[in-house]
Amino acid sequence: MGERLTILYEKKPCYDIVFTQDFSGLVPELMALGNLQDRNVCIVTDITVDSLYGEEVLSLLKGSCRKAVKYAFPAGEKNKNLDTVKSIYTFLIGEGFHRKDLIIALGGGVVGDTAGFTAATFLRGIDFVQVPTTLLSQADSSIGGKTGVDFDSYKNMVGAFKMPSLVYMNLDVLKTLDDRQFYSGFAEIMKNGLIRDDIFYQWLIENMYEICERDLDVLQEMLIKSCTVKKLIVEKDPLEKGDRALLNFGHTIGHAIEKYKNFELYHGECVALGAVAASYISWKRGLLSMEEYYEIRDMFVPFNLPITTEGIDVEEILRLTKSDKKMEGSQIKFVLLKKIGRAVIDKTVTDEEIMAAVREIYFSDKDAHE
Numbered sequence: 001m002g003e004r005l006t007i008l009y010e011k012k013p014c015y016d017i018v019f020t021q022d023f024s025g026l027v028p029e030l031m032a033l034g035n036l037q038d039r040n041v042c043i044v045t046d047i048t049v050d051s052l053y054g055e056e057v058l059s060l061l062k063g064s065c066r067k068a069v070k071y072a073f074p075a076g077e078k079n080k081n082l083d084t085v086k087s088i089y090t091f092l093i094g095e096g097f098h099r100k101d102l103i104i105a106l107g108g109g110v111v112g113d114t115a116g117f118t119a120a121t122f123l124r125g126i127d128f129v130q131v132p133t134t135l136l137s138q139a140d141s142s143i144g145g146k147t148g149v150d151f152d153s154y155k156n157m158v159g160a161f162k163m164p165s166l167v168y169m170n171l172d173v174l175k176t177l178d179d180r181q182f183y184s185g186f187a188e189i190m191k192n193g194l195i196r197d198d199i200f201y202q203w204l205i206e207n208m209y210e211i212c213e214r215d216l217d218v219l220q221e222m223l224i225k226s227c228t229v230k231k232l233i234v235e236k237d238p239l240e241k242g243d244r245a246l247l248n249f250g251h252t253i254g255h256a257i258e259k260y261k262n263f264e265l266y267h268g269e270c271v272a273l274g275a276v277a278a279s280y281i282s283w284k285r286g287l288l289s290m291e292e293y294y295e296i297r298d299m300f301v302p303f304n305l306p307i308t309t310e311g312i313d314v315e316e317i318l319r320l321t322k323s324d325k326k327m328e329g330s331q332i333k334f335v336l337l338k339k340i341g342r343a344v345i346d347k348t349v350t351d352e353e354i355m356a357a358v359r360e361i362y363f364s365d366k367d368a369h370e
Contacts, residue, residue, distance in 0.1 A: 002018045007143070018166065018167065020168070026060060058070050080113060101127075102129065113156070130168070135189075154259075169223065194343070234247075249343050257270045260313070261312075282337040309363060314358045314359055315355070
């Protein structure tokens with residue numbers, strides 16, 4: 001049934017992450033969870049993913065459960081909101097779903113977050129399974145139980161912790177991603193190496209060609225290594241009361257840019273920009289050497305991730321960082337690098353440091369002519 005990692009909470013198995021290269025093992029994995037034949041199952045997906053894999057997964061389910069249905073909403077971050085959640089509630093009620101039934105989130109991070117939040121709140125909580133179809137969702141958002149939606153352009157402002165019953169990854173779906181989507185997901189993988197595993201970070205550099213060629217065996221090894229980093233962190237801190245915040249490396253400034261750009265840049269692209277900015281602050285504080293900073297910055301380039309961006313207002317980016325939900329009182333919980341492979345949480349980063357870091361990643365017309 002494929003390779004797997006088991007997420008433990010309080011030293012007890014919570015759910016498995018299964019790594020495969022097709023969908024054939026999905027139903028057996030669902031059966032192993034128990035009583036599939038007595039459950040209604042709803043696949044929640046978006047229109048884009050539905051056109052690629054919706055009917056395939058639906059046909060696998062039919063005959064194995066009481067009833068299998070599918071709900072597809074328009075793709076894109078702009079649809080990750082409470083209106084979409086409401087529409088899924090309405091569909092589930094109309095289909096007669098009960099507390100013992102099951103939601104399958106088939107799609108990328110927007111689908112996983114939205115379907116997961118729906119599962120957390122429908123009838124005070126029903127089971128759900130993550131079937132992530134983008135590199136970003138496979139590497140990051142499908143693992144750890146964070147669910148939520150955006151509210152009035154504030155990213156992930158409404159949410160809940162809801163652990164999936166299973167995470168099933170079919171790596172073959174990565175072949176259908178366009179290049180920009182694929183490389184956007186790679187930003188979270190690079191982040192995991194930078195914050196916790198310098199050996200994995202070097203492995204990424206050494207396997208750059210195979211990763212870019214989407215060699216499935218290499219991608220599977222990469223995802224197992226990356227998910228292991230996240231597993232070890234979330235097991236110790238499932239509700240983000242401590243070290244789980246390390247996973248937010250690059251996200252504080254990254255989320256501000258994402259919002260300022262009205263989500264025109266992909267999440268991973270913004271994380272890459274935020275990681276460069278956070279590494280710059282780390283260098284200027286003497287935590288990283290100049291050589292380490294420039295190596296980190298330049299390593300995003302071969303993976304087609306931005307290290308500069310145009311058309312941003314430095315002071316507005318600063319203001320947006322302070323509207324982030326990661327604030328504690330008047331202090332931003334910032335993640336810096338003490339060295340490659342070791343991140344630290346810092347609450348003393350100043351406005352001046354943030355603005356200097358944003359200027360470092362700001363590419364203006366003036367720069368182009370110098």
